[in-house]
Amino acid sequence: MLIADDEEHVREGIELAVDWAEFGPLELLFAEDGQQAIELIRAHKPAVLFCDMNMPGMDGMTLLNIIREEGWNTQIIVVSGYDDFVYTRATIKANAVDYILKPFRKQDLEQALERAISAWRKLENSQLHSWETENRLKRADAILYEQKLAMYFKGEAPFHDGIRTALGKVGLAGSGIRAAMLLLRNRTELVERRFYGDAELFFFAANNIAQEILREYGAYYLCRLDDYQWLLLTVEGGRADSADRHKRYTGKVVSAWESTVGFRTLTGICEFAADADKLPASIGAARAALLKCELLSPAETSRPVKELPSLADQSLLMRTALKNADKRYAAEIVRSFAEALRQRGSLQLKDLQACTIEANLLLNQMRRVHSNENDSADLFIPLWISDLKEWENMLVGQLWSLIEEGGGDGFEGRGIQAVKDYIHRHFQEDISLSALSERFHFSPQYIAKKFKELYGTTVVTFLTEVRMEKARSLLRHTDIPVAELAQQLGYADENYFGKVFKKHTGLSPLQFRKQPRDS
DSSP states (O other): OEEEOSOHHHHHHHHHHSOGGGGOSOOOEEESSHHHHHHHHHHHOOSEEEEOSSOSSSOHHHHHHHHHHHTOOOEEEEEESOOOHHHHHHHHHTTOSEEEESSOOHHHHHHHHHHHHHHHHHHHHHHHHHHHHHHHHHHHHHHHHHHHHHHHHTTSSOOOHHHHHHHHHTTOOSSOEEEEEEEESSHHHIIIIISTTOHHHHHHHHHHHHHHHHTTTOSEEEEESSSSEEEEEEEOTTOTTHHHHHHHHHHHHHHHHHHHHOOOEEEEEOSSOBOGGGHHHHHHHHHHHHHTOBOSOTTGGGSOOOOOOOGGGGHHHHHHHHHTTOHHHHHHHHHHHHHHHHTTSOOBHHHHHHHHHHHHHHHHHHHHHHOSOTTSOOOOOOTTOOOHHHHHHHHHHHHHHHHHHTTOSOOOSHHHHHHHHHHHHSTTSOOOHHHHHHHHTOOHHHHHHHHHHHHSSOHHHHHHHHHHHHHHHHHHHOOOOHHHHHHHTTOSOHHHHHHHHHHHHSSOHHHHHHSOTTO
16 A cells, blocks of 8 residues: 655554554555655555645646556545545546545545455456466467477478468577477476476476576577477577587586486487478488487496397287286386396387387287277387386386286275375375386276276375375474475475465465464
8 A cells, every 4th residue: 555645644644544454464655745656656566545636746646647647556545635626537537446535534544445455456356367368378379389380390290381470489480490309218207206297387397497598599499299209499590600509508408407307308419400391301300310319328338239139029928927917927027128128238219119119019919818998098108218217117007007907906996995095104205106006016007097986086186185184284283394394295395385285275384374273
């Protein structure tokens, strides 16, 4: 609230007359003339202005004109000693809430203030709704452009004027565009453990980090081609060192991702720039470089290179494990094959992709034989997985899914009940579907499906509810600092914990703690 009057006793009179506590948390500001008032309005954006009309320097009429011209949401209550038509007209033109004559009554001030706050909130909410609508439309447009461009970048759509327009919308010129393919190595682990299953939040964080790095570079675009493949395009801008600069900044982004959120990446860079209508060719060159990336550690590549083992050689053993519904044996077969890949001496991405194609063929052949669910979706491992451990875990999970679909999982309700009990006891630990899968020998898909069927909620939601229940109790009955409390509940990030808590309770942790303990 801002009170503008050249007489100190009037400012004090308004301050003392109003029972401010009834109108919620607020800050009172004071101005002796119109010039001070407009400076405070620009700096603090007050909700309500109590304004005298006859002030030295800049008077009330000039002040109201400026407020109207600059479009502030501040609601105006004129408090004047003059019953003058000119002042009344200025008040009306400024859309003021009321015109109160001195000496004023407490009731008049408070009634006017109540109307002013109501009008201000309505206007603020309307603008907030407009901004949210505008942002939603912008996000929808961005997603639409990303989908259109991703199809073009992957060679699934020809170049046309719509693509040219979309490229212009994302800031890419028509020529001198350089491409780098970025492959997420530990995506599943990060999304589950660090971002609690929220893939969109993961991309938002990664994109923000890239923006910080590339802001000084110039025009660029980061596009998701699928869950694992991302594409970074930059415009060289006629610089002689554009090739080196593109590699340097791509490396900066990759390093920042790893140091900030632990996001590991493989990179394939095209050595030449391309025009907008030739981008699929340069992207293909970047992808070819990516396929040659080594997946094994330096210690693992110090051995002589052996022939790539064939997963088809293990098909008889896999079928036996499925027939006997032996999950441990199925996992042992896959672990042994993955270890053979590690001992090979070299494993490029193209080699692992060959194994992935072979695995997907075997999985779907076995599904048709062993599964009772004839209409179930095909089982597959994403082609662009580049982490051998993730590949291993996913293949084990798919084999377990086949056993579970065939009715050989031994499920009697108590298995998923054990999962629920485990979450209750270990809520403060780093719990994910992958971790639960390894512990209880159910596939992640099976745990998710059966948990939802039995308890009507997801594993992640249930874990969050358990943590929030513990958080409310700790905030009510202890003085543990919020940062320490967040750590105890399994949240590495205090800010993220605060957002989750506010989403569930409507209050921040500190606001919740300030409530009376018996409320």
